[in-house]
Amino acid sequence: MPDDASTSAGSGPSCPLPLRVHETIQMAHGGGGRLMRDLIETVFKRAFMNPALARSHDSAVLAAPAGRLAFTTDSYVVSPLVFPGGDIGKLAVCGTLNDLAMAGAAPLALSAGFILEEGFPLEHLARIVESMQAAAAAAGVAIVTGDTKVVDRGKGDGVFINTAGIGAVPDGVDVGPHRVQPGDVVVLSGDVGRHGVAILSVREGLGFETSIESDCADLSPLVARLTAAGIELHCLRDLTRGGLASALNEIALDGQVEIALDERAIPVSEAVAAASELLGLDPLHVANEGRMIAIVPATEADRVLAAWRGHPAAPDPGVIGRVTGRDHPRVLLLNRLGGTRILDLLSGEQLPRIC
Amino acid sequence: MPDDASTSAGSGPSCPLPLRVHETIQMAHGGGGRLMRDLIETVFKRAFMNPALARSHDSAVLAAPAGRLAFTTDSYVVSPLVFPGGDIGKLAVCGTLNDLAMAGAAPLALSAGFILEEGFPLEHLARIVESMQAAAAAAGVAIVTGDTKVVDRGKGDGVFINTAGIGAVPDGVDVGPHRVQPGDVVVLSGDVGRHGVAILSVREGLGFETSIESDCADLSPLVARLTAAGIELHCLRDLTRGGLASALNEIALDGQVEIALDERAIPVSEAVAAASELLGLDPLHVANEGRMIAIVPATEADRVLAAWRGHPAAPDPGVIGRVTGRDHPRVLLLNRLGGTRILDLLSGEQLPRIC
Numbered sequence: 001m002p003d004d005a006s007t008s009a010g011s012g013p014s015c016p017l018p019l020r021v022h023e024t025i026q027m028a029h030g031g032g033g034r035l036m037r038d039l040i041e042t043v044f045k046r047a048f049m050n051p052a053l054a055r056s057h058d059s060a061v062l063a064a065p066a067g068r069l070a071f072t073t074d075s076y077v078v079s080p081l082v083f084p085g086g087d088i089g090k091l092a093v094c095g096t097l098n099d100l101a102m103a104g105a106a107p108l109a110l111s112a113g114f115i116l117e118e119g120f121p122l123e124h125l126a127r128i129v130e131s132m133q134a135a136a137a138a139a140g141v142a143i144v145t146g147d148t149k150v151v152d153r154g155k156g157d158g159v160f161i162n163t164a165g166i167g168a169v170p171d172g173v174d175v176g177p178h179r180v181q182p183g184d185v186v187v188l189s190g191d192v193g194r195h196g197v198a199i200l201s202v203r204e205g206l207g208f209e210t211s212i213e214s215d216c217a218d219l220s221p222l223v224a225r226l227t228a229a230g231i232e233l234h235c236l237r238d239l240t241r242g243g244l245a246s247a248l249n250e251i252a253l254d255g256q257v258e259i260a261l262d263e264r265a266i267p268v269s270e271a272v273a274a275a276s277e278l279l280g281l282d283p284l285h286v287a288n289e290g291r292m293i294a295i296v297p298a299t300e301a302d303r304v305l306a307a308w309r310g311h312p313a314a315p316d317p318g319v320i321g322r323v324t325g326r327d328h329p330r331v332l333l334l335n336r337l338g339g340t341r342i343l344d345l346l347s348g349e350q351l352p353r354i355c
Numbered sequence: 356m357p358d359d360a361s362t363s364a365g366s367g368p369s370c371p372l373p374l375r376v377h378e379t380i381q382m383a384h385g386g387g388g389r390l391m392r393d394l395i396e397t398v399f400k401r402a403f404m405n406p407a408l409a410r411s412h413d414s415a416v417l418a419a420p421a422g423r424l425a426f427t428t429d430s431y432v433v434s435p436l437v438f439p440g441g442d443i444g445k446l447a448v449c450g451t452l453n454d455l456a457m458a459g460a461a462p463l464a465l466s467a468g469f470i471l472e473e474g475f476p477l478e479h480l481a482r483i484v485e486s487m488q489a490a491a492a493a494a495g496v497a498i499v500t501g502d503t504k505v506v507d508r509g510k511g512d513g514v515f516i517n518t519a520g521i522g523a524v525p526d527g528v529d530v531g532p533h534r535v536q537p538g539d540v541v542v543l544s545g546d547v548g549r550h551g552v553a554i555l556s557v558r559e560g561l562g563f564e565t566s567i568e569s570d571c572a573d574l575s576p577l578v579a580r581l582t583a584a585g586i587e588l589h590c591l592r593d594l595t596r597g598g599l600a601s602a603l604n605e606i607a608l609d610g611q612v613e614i615a616l617d618e619r620a621i622p623v624s625e626a627v628a629a630a631s632e633l634l635g636l637d638p639l640h641v642a643n644e645g646r647m648i649a650i651v652p653a654t655e656a657d658r659v660l661a662a663w664r665g666h667p668a669a670p671d672p673g674v675i676g677r678v679t680g681r682d683h684p685r686v687l688l689l690n691r692l693g694g695t696r697i698l699d700l701l702s703g704e705q706l707p708r709i710c
Contacts, residue, residue, distance in 0.1 A: 027707045030596075030708075031596060031597065031701070031706075031707065032595065032596025032597025032598075032601045032642070032701075033597055033601065033700050033701035034701065036597075037605070055531055055533070057531045058427055058453075058454035058455075058457040058458060058592070058593070059425040059426060059457065059460060059520075059522070060425065060426045060427065060458075061423050061424070061425050061426075061458055061460075062424045062425075062426060063422075063423060063424070064419045064420050064422055064423060064424040064523070065419050067418075067419055068417065068419060069416070069417045069418070069419040069521070070415070070416050070417075071414060071415045071416075071466060071500055071519075072413055072414035072466065072500050073466035073467070073501065073502050073517065073519055074468065074502045075468040075470050075504045075517060077470060077505075077506050099413035100413075100414050102412065102413040102414065103412060103413060103414035103415075105414060105416075109426055111426060111427065111428035112428070113428045113429065113430040113517045113519075114430070115430050115432060115470070115515055144426060145426055145427050145428055147428050147429045147430055147517075149431070149432045149515075149708075149710075150432075150707070150708075151432050151515075151708065152707070152708070154509065155511065155512040156510065156511065156512070157506060157510040157511070160470055160504075160506075162428065162430060162502075162517035164426075164428055164466050164468075164517075164519030165414075166424070166521060167414070168419070169416055175412075176410050176412045177412070178410070237413070240387065241385075241387025242387025242388055242391075243387075246387045250392070345388050345389045345392065346386070346387075346388035346389065351386075352382045352385070352386065352505070352507070353385075353504075353505075353507075355504075
């Protein structure tokens with residue numbers, strides 16, 4: 001058995017998966033015995049194969065970068081597991097790449113931890129794993145270490161994935177809310193609200209005339225362009241749970257600054273605007289998985305826009321606001337009619353399990 | 356609200372937790388809004404507070420070690436969450452420290468990702484988090500980055516925890532099944548079978564006369580003693596899921612060696628032996644969370660024993676077997692009566708959700 005498994009692992013993801021369609025996860029797949037070894041060889045190593053993972057040890061061992069290391073983790077519990085524009089696998093890879101990128105880091109390696117529910121179809125798992133590998137390969141990053149646990153039917157929900165990531169922070173890059181200061185501007189990479197609306201449209205079975213795809217994407221190339229150009233970066237943030245509004249409120253509170261946004265400058269697609277109205281959502285609070293802001297000195301704004309222009313992950317970059325002071329840490333929104341209101345953190349959430 | 360939260364976060368874990376006993380996890384605790392921010396400030400940052408985590412950013416940024424980096428991940432789904440000798444929090448920290456140690460690495464930092472079930476008592480969460488912090492602090496390691504997700508009631512099981520870890524591998528250390536060779540000996544740190552039996556005794560409500568405590572412990576001090584002494588190490592492995600038998604079978608298969616064990620040399624406490632007989636378990640297949648083996652050249656065995664002697668995590672160190680050849684990758688057991696049998700991987704598992 002282990003010999004067969006090694007053979008299929010070695011022959012790479014192009015050969016047909018040695019699974020029968022109706023095979024499902026059993027408790028024993030998490031038990032440390034032969035079934036777990038087979039699962040690792042036929043599903044995980046087969047897709048993720050790389051020298052560090054091939055060593056079959058408890059930890060991957062890698063060359064350390066010079067200088068500083070970024071380290072991050074995220075668990076993914078999105079429901080449904082597959083949605084327009086992505087699936088939990090792509091999301092788990094892109095989301096963690098994005099967290100590294102928001103520290104200004106270039107990604108070095110990812111880990112993958114799976115919590116599988118008894119009865120989950122192995123074929124679905126294999127597709128999710130291939131989707132992870134495709135997203136990691138596109139970013140030029142390997143998944144070098146992993147773990148699998150199985151929980152009883154009714155104690156999980158198909159599959160939960162944790163990805164942790166390590167990255168190298170280039171010399172001279174120091175980003176975070178502590179760097180944000182009055183006079184800075186906020187540059188946004190594209191239209192907001194796609195991911196949350198895409199998830200909700202599937203979950204609620206809404207038949208929107210225009211199909212809205214998640215913006216799920218790896219943002220590290222956008223950050224690489226900024227650091228390569230030597231642009232002075234104060235803060236970077238991807239607009240995940242809680243959307244643009246939460247990201248800016250966190251920065252305002254942690255950096256003790258007031259940020260004023262111009263609503264007219266924030267792109268929202270017609271389809272997202274219409275769906276949000278129907279669903280009672282505010283697109284500024286809806287999660288994105290492929291949009292980011294860069295907060296930079298006003299004099300650097302044009303260079304950010306130039307760096308991003310033409311990259312598919314920054315479809316509509318623009319300056320959407322500025323840092324106006326330190327007296328009142330908050331986010332203000334100048335709306336389309338010329339009025340100003342406080343754009344607050346929501347107390348709870350609009351959408352459960354969007355990532 | 357954020358101001359209050361920051362205040363309590365700053366005053367450290369000695370002050371009473373600002374939670375009411377009946378507060379429970381709500382879906383909104385995972386939503387990216389104010390409730391999630393409060394949870395992070397009052398429960399997670401309060402316990403884990405350290406400079407990297409305090410920066411409130413998507414990734415922690417740390418100084419990179421010189422040389423090589425170890426990187427590992429594990430998810431923990433143990434049931435019950437609290438057991439004799441530990442809880443899921445201590446297990447999640449020690450387990451990942453142990454995976455780093457088994458690469459020969461000294462731990463640098465940990466991440467923590469929580470998947471919480473709606474309705475889980477916040478007070479239980481706070482106790483688990485404090486247990487994580489206690490284990491991390493005892494190892495001199497900080498939890499520098501984290502994530503929280505909430506799933507609907509009935510889609511999780513209280514709390515699942517993922518911990519990833521990074522460590523520094525000392526120069527000259529290269530451990531793994533590829534280094535194991537005929538003539539090596541297997542040194543075991545202490546008696547086996549405690550963790551799995553402790554979990555099962557609680558789960559099944561068995562009233563053993565002697566209460567059996569899990570061996571859950573950080574093994575990195577044992578490995579630090581070996582590397583500090585400059586002992587030639589070929590392979591290190593902690594004896595988790597599947598126990599001693601699985602660990603050695605994996606090494607035999609991955610390193611293509613035959614390993615012969617002397618059953619009489621493998622310590623099993625009387626309590627564990629009695630409970631195993633009652634439960635129909637073989638202690639050699641039962642999970643441990645604080646036992647390890649070192650496979651070293653025979654000439655180094657005495658130095659391993661000397662390095663470990665007197666450390667509480669190595670209560671009964673001894674040589675239990677040797678690597679006998681390369682023709683038949685397998686594990687042989689010389690039993691108490693003088694017979695020899697193959698000690699195989701179990702096809703499934705004895706105990707679900709023991710870690």
